Amino acid sequence: MMKSLFLSFLLGSNLFVNNFSEVQGRKWKGEGTTPNLESITIGRCYDYIRVVNPAVGEKNCSELWEAFRNAFINKDPCNILPQHFELFFKLSLHAIPTDKSLFWENNQLLVNSFSSRARRYMALGDTLFGFFGDFLNWCGQENSTGLDYESCPTAAECENNAVDAFWRMASMTYAQHSSGVIHVLLNGSAEGGAYPVKGFFADYEIPHLQRDKISQIDIWVVDDIEGPNIDSCGHNTVQILEDRLKTLGYSVTCTDNYKPVMFLLCLDNPDHSKCTLSSSAPAAQRGPISSDRGGSWNKLMFVSFVGFLFRSVLVY
């Protein structure tokens, strides 16, 4: 009996330990920190200053990583604020060329393609600080200097999580250092409207634009090629945005289906009616040239033969 009691105790405690460690491993509902985060971000930092945009000059990438990491490690992962990243943004800051700022909502991949990696425009993801963290995930743990690779809190679990804190600070910094003509690309097919009245652009970017440095704000509202036209200039949420900016004293223009962006969207739907080039007729005539050179001759012979047959039948 003692033996069986002992065995049950062992089994019970084993189960308890397993469950406990499982709970310890997956504290949160979101994906954990991106593996090898330090190597990726330091690598991106050097990639940026040596290859992507050497004009920004010399930066100490290890120092940047330390400042980034210190913003959120050894703290409650549900209580990380934008200010915690202040040192990181101070160290990674660089000039944003005038007239090249591009703000956006609900169309990140499109914006990445459109900005051509800082050559046409410099969206947030094309700055050193944006490039550093784009598409990555991170969080720390209380009472530990380690990163949590198992799980991280989602926005629903913690409003003040490390990733959102970073992007809030990034948005504010980006807006503060933008100048000249500002561009805003909105998705006219987005559910809920092109301009989210609560979002990064509305809450963190507009309030930090520097009026005396900005000459004009150009809004572009572009629908998905096959998508519904939920919003457009002068309507719904776009009207709200236009009014807000004008009230703040900015000179504002708005364009529906801005052509250069339309071309990008047309890549996946080149035959759509919205994508027809008025000059495309001559190109279509040239058409594919097959290696089967005999092809066009064969066609001619066939047609002539059928024509001959037809005539013969008629005569008969």
Added chain:
Amino acid sequence: MPSQRGSARRRQRCVLLAGIAILLIALVLAAVLASVLTGSKEEANPEPLRWQGRGTTRNLREIVLGRCYSYLAEGHAELRDKDCLKIWESLKAAFVHKNPCNATTEDYRPLMELTSHPVPCNESLFWSRTYDLVHLYSKCNHHFLTLEDTFLGYMLDGLSWCGDPSAPGINYESCPKWSECERSSGSVFWKMASKMFAEAACGVVHVMLNGSIEAGAFRTSSVFGSVEIFNLNPDKVSEIRIWLMNDIGGPQSDSCSGYSIKKLRNILEERNFKITCEDNYRPVQLLQCVHNPDHPDCNLCISSTEAP
């Protein structure tokens, strides 16, 4: 009296000779000392060889490792077992301390083996003189992969590296341009990677050529013309589709019916490939229009509306 003067003169001559001898010895000693000193100085700080191209990218290690882990983080199942540190070590071993004009394929074989992965059929996209456009296209359309979108190409695209026989073994000042030596580190690497990329291609393959180049869209001296077309496998590749792109508003120096494409067709047909060619393939032309929206060739049939 005369013998005393004679001996005085003899003494003077001796002193003079001794003085000259001492001076000569001193000079010789100085020369020897100088050469010994400069010789050891050279050994301590030898100058790297001088070339015409840009030197090794600084922080090459961090950049390569970062790109490696970044690519793996995208979640490609076929790359699960790749070891980024091992990959970096094999790249280093390929060129550090070596003369950058004497690179061999054997230098890069371990690196190639560590990074190879299959490319899905119908996705290989080759190119010649269309670097910007072809990569913009492959980034927008994920059904196509250029060499620079594969694991190895992604890690090393846009970077420069070369070794040097003297310490520290890496030349950060300059590297040989491809035209400077037949077997430069860079050209041996990229030709080998291109060869493997061509060998791995299957199904329908595409190539984007530049019809605004005066010398012709297809050149036998290019990597495409000298390496890739000869390593495509006619048993695996069902068709080769050429997209001949002219710059928007640029010269129409070449076209599908031009001489250089005829030459390309002859080479490929001899190897039993089926070839088609299209001038200004629409989707890619649309991409060109993103950057030239106001050109007459880029008029969309529906016009945009502007509201003040």
